[in-house]
Structures are given as C-alpha cells and as structure tokens.
Amino acid sequence: MVYVRYNDLWFRIIVPVLVAHFIVMYGEEISLFEAVLTQIYYVAMTGSILIAFLLISFVRWVYLKLDRKFDWRAKPLERAALQVLLGWVAPGLLAFLLAYVYFAIRGLRILKTYYLRFDYPIILVLLLLLNLYYLAYYFFAQMKIAERAVANTPVVTTESDDLPQQSFMVNQGVKSIPVPIVDIAYFFREGDYNFLRTFSGDDYTVIQPLDELEQLFPEKDFFRANRQMLVSRKACKHFENLPYNKLELVTEPKYKIPIVISQKKSRSFREWIDGNNSVK
Known part of the structure; x- marks a missing residue:
C-alpha cells in the first residue's frame, strides 16, 4: 500500500x-x-x-x-x-x-x-x-x-481482448513483472498491504486497493468474496454451507484462514459460480 x-x-x-x-x-x-x-x-x-x-x-x-x-x-x-x-x-x-x-x-x-x-x-x-x-x-x-x-500498472492487452492474452503488472523490488491474468488465483489483503497470489503459490504486492481491483477485472471471472479477498473463478475448488446462510469457500491454492462469504453475498456468489461443474 x-x-x-x-x-x-x-x-x-x-x-x-x-x-x-x-x-x-x-x-x-x-x-x-x-x-x-x-x-x-x-x-x-x-x-x-x-x-x-x-x-x-x-x-x-x-x-x-x-x-x-x-x-x-x-x-x-x-x-x-x-x-x-x-x-x-x-x-x-x-x-x-x-x-x-x-x-x-x-x-x-x-x-x-x-x-x-x-x-x-x-x-x-x-x-x-x-x-x-x-x-x-x-x-x-x-x-x-x-x-x-x-x-x-494497468491491465494491458495484446492484440485480442480475450482473457488468456492479458497481463497485470506487479512489482517485485525494483522490477515490474507482467503476470498473466490466467495465472492469478486471487488478490488478498493482509495487514496494511494487498497481495496477488498465483496458482503456483507465488505472492506479489500490489499497490491498488481491492475496491479498485474489483472494478478493474471482469466481473464474470473475479468475485469479491469479502473485504479481504477478490477471487478468480478458476481458484474456487468448492464451497460449504455455514449457519445463517453463510458460505465457506475453499480455494486452490489454499488460503491460510477460512474464506467466509456473508449471508448478503452468498446468493450473488451462487449465481456467479452457477454453471461451473467443478464447484458444488
């Protein structure tokens, strides 16, 4: 940050x-x-x-x-x-x-x-x-x-607007590194900083707040699970029902604490994930 x-x-x-x-x-x-x-x-x-x-x-x-x-x-x-x-x-x-x-x-x-x-x-x-x-x-x-x-640090595209051809610029020390969006598992907030985690488990700091990232990425591909997490559809492994109509989302790679989706967001999450056969 x-x-x-x-x-x-x-x-x-x-x-x-x-x-x-x-x-x-x-x-x-x-x-x-x-x-x-x-x-x-x-x-x-x-x-x-x-x-x-x-x-x-x-x-x-x-x-x-x-x-x-x-x-x-x-x-x-x-x-x-x-x-x-x-x-x-x-x-x-x-x-x-x-x-x-x-x-x-x-x-x-x-x-x-x-x-x-x-x-x-x-x-x-x-x-x-x-x-x-x-x-x-x-x-x-x-x-x-x-x-x-x-x-x-924009989301840049090549000749096509298809998601697999897009990259997101992140910083690692003094270096700027393009990370393909298809490799992004989720963004998360920890303490005072925001991070990007890839499917391979690599973490990078990002300077944008999660609210801005939520607007930056396609809604069909990324979901704001809670205040600390913006998750890619491909990272969703499965979810479990919790009391009071809440949900617990399990991702791959795993996050160190449970990802709880509130009652208010649970319906929109189900609608968002609907049609993905790998998530039940």
Missing part, C-alpha cells in the same frame, strides 16, 4: 506565522504598526510561532501513524474516533500545556490571563480546521495515487 506523506513543509512554516500574528493581535487595541515597534510583540510572536509549529507537526504525525493502522477507507469508524481523540483532544491539551510553560517563563500564571477566555477557544477551532485540512489532503493524495496506479 502506498501511504500519503503529507509533504507540506511550507504550510507548516507559513501558517504558524500567520496564526501567531492573529493570536497575538486578537483583542489588542493598538495597530500593527504600533505593535511591531514594541519588544513584547516579538516575544509573543516567537512563543506563539513555536507552539503553532509544534501543534501542526503533532497533528501531522498523528495522521502519518493512523494512516498505517487505521486507514480512513478500511476502518472509517475507528479512524474517526481516534482522529478526534488523538488529532483534536490531545493537541488541545498539548496547546494548553505549551501555553502554560510559555506564560510561566514570562513569570505569568495562565489562569490569571485572558488565554482561556479568548485565545484557547480559537486555538481549538483552528485545530479542528487543521484536521479537516489533513483529511482533505489525504483524500486528494489518494485520488492522485489511484490515478498514477491506473496509469503505471
């Missing part, structure tokens, strides 16, 4: 300056020209810029970590809950602690200032907007990654 890197260093440099100036000048009755002539303006700006940069960097770090374990598309509910907790609540507490240290260095008690009344609510709103920025960045970057994946 290709992860978003959030290459926005200039954003993390420029935005803290703008936010710091806004926070420092918010509620002040003097003009900008008067403020820049005072020493306290630069002291406040320095502290505010540092705090803003640390908070933005922290939220970015949270996104990088959560993307690897709780991808938005794979685990949306868990990700949303963790994002609120780690991407908004935690930075909110961190902002208060950093401000506490800043005021303590200046010999002030934060509870005796107007920070909690005026500045802190604004900071919480800005942290929320920061999370929305990285959320938009994530989906935009994923869209670009998908576009490049389709352009760089």
Whole structure:
C-alpha cells in the first residue's frame, strides 16, 4: 500500500506565522504598526510561532501513524474516533500545556490571563480546521495515487481482448513483472498491504486497493468474496454451507484462514459460480 506523506513543509512554516500574528493581535487595541515597534510583540510572536509549529507537526504525525493502522477507507469508524481523540483532544491539551510553560517563563500564571477566555477557544477551532485540512489532503493524495496506479500498472492487452492474452503488472523490488491474468488465483489483503497470489503459490504486492481491483477485472471471472479477498473463478475448488446462510469457500491454492462469504453475498456468489461443474 502506498501511504500519503503529507509533504507540506511550507504550510507548516507559513501558517504558524500567520496564526501567531492573529493570536497575538486578537483583542489588542493598538495597530500593527504600533505593535511591531514594541519588544513584547516579538516575544509573543516567537512563543506563539513555536507552539503553532509544534501543534501542526503533532497533528501531522498523528495522521502519518493512523494512516498505517487505521486507514480512513478500511476502518472509517475507528479512524474517526481516534482522529478526534488523538488529532483534536490531545493537541488541545498539548496547546494548553505549551501555553502554560510559555506564560510561566514570562513569570505569568495562565489562569490569571485572558488565554482561556479568548485565545484557547480559537486555538481549538483552528485545530479542528487543521484536521479537516489533513483529511482533505489525504483524500486528494489518494485520488492522485489511484490515478498514477491506473496509469503505471494497468491491465494491458495484446492484440485480442480475450482473457488468456492479458497481463497485470506487479512489482517485485525494483522490477515490474507482467503476470498473466490466467495465472492469478486471487488478490488478498493482509495487514496494511494487498497481495496477488498465483496458482503456483507465488505472492506479489500490489499497490491498488481491492475496491479498485474489483472494478478493474471482469466481473464474470473475479468475485469479491469479502473485504479481504477478490477471487478468480478458476481458484474456487468448492464451497460449504455455514449457519445463517453463510458460505465457506475453499480455494486452490489454499488460503491460510477460512474464506467466509456473508449471508448478503452468498446468493450473488451462487449465481456467479452457477454453471461451473467443478464447484458444488
């Protein structure tokens, strides 16, 4: 899987300056020209810029970590809950602690200032907007990654559109390898990565998500058994009935855990596989 890197260093440099100036000048009755002539303006700006940069960097770090374990598309509910907790609540507490240290260095008690009344609510709103920025960045970057994946690793055909003459490009180290579609047993997801397994048992990593692969391959030849598996018709050895109208699919080559087809998908699977005498 290709992860978003959030290459926005200039954003993390420029935005803290703008936010710091806004926070420092918010509620002040003097003009900008008067403020820049005072020493306290630069002291406040320095502290505010540092705090803003640390908070933005922290939220970015949270996104990088959560993307690897709780991808938005794979685990949306868990990700949303963790994002609120780690991407908004935690930075909110961190902002208060950093401000506490800043005021303590200046010999002030934060509870005796107007920070909690005026500045802190604004900071919480800005942290929320920061999370929305990285959320938009994530989906935009994923869209670009998908576009490049389709352009760089397409399903290519030779002179005919028949399935036996098609290949799918996979990566192995620095090499790109064409795998004939007739050799593909199934695609599966394991941890944070997607793999292709051939009938000979060879595994290759693929960068496309299973949803995209499902759209890429002919519906008559590949079936989305569940969230972790896209299986070729030829790989289906047999299936067994489970309680609650579920099915357990057995493939060749075998998969290490049972392939369970849900009640919702069992009927469509039976219709899809109907007519294949090797599967009962």
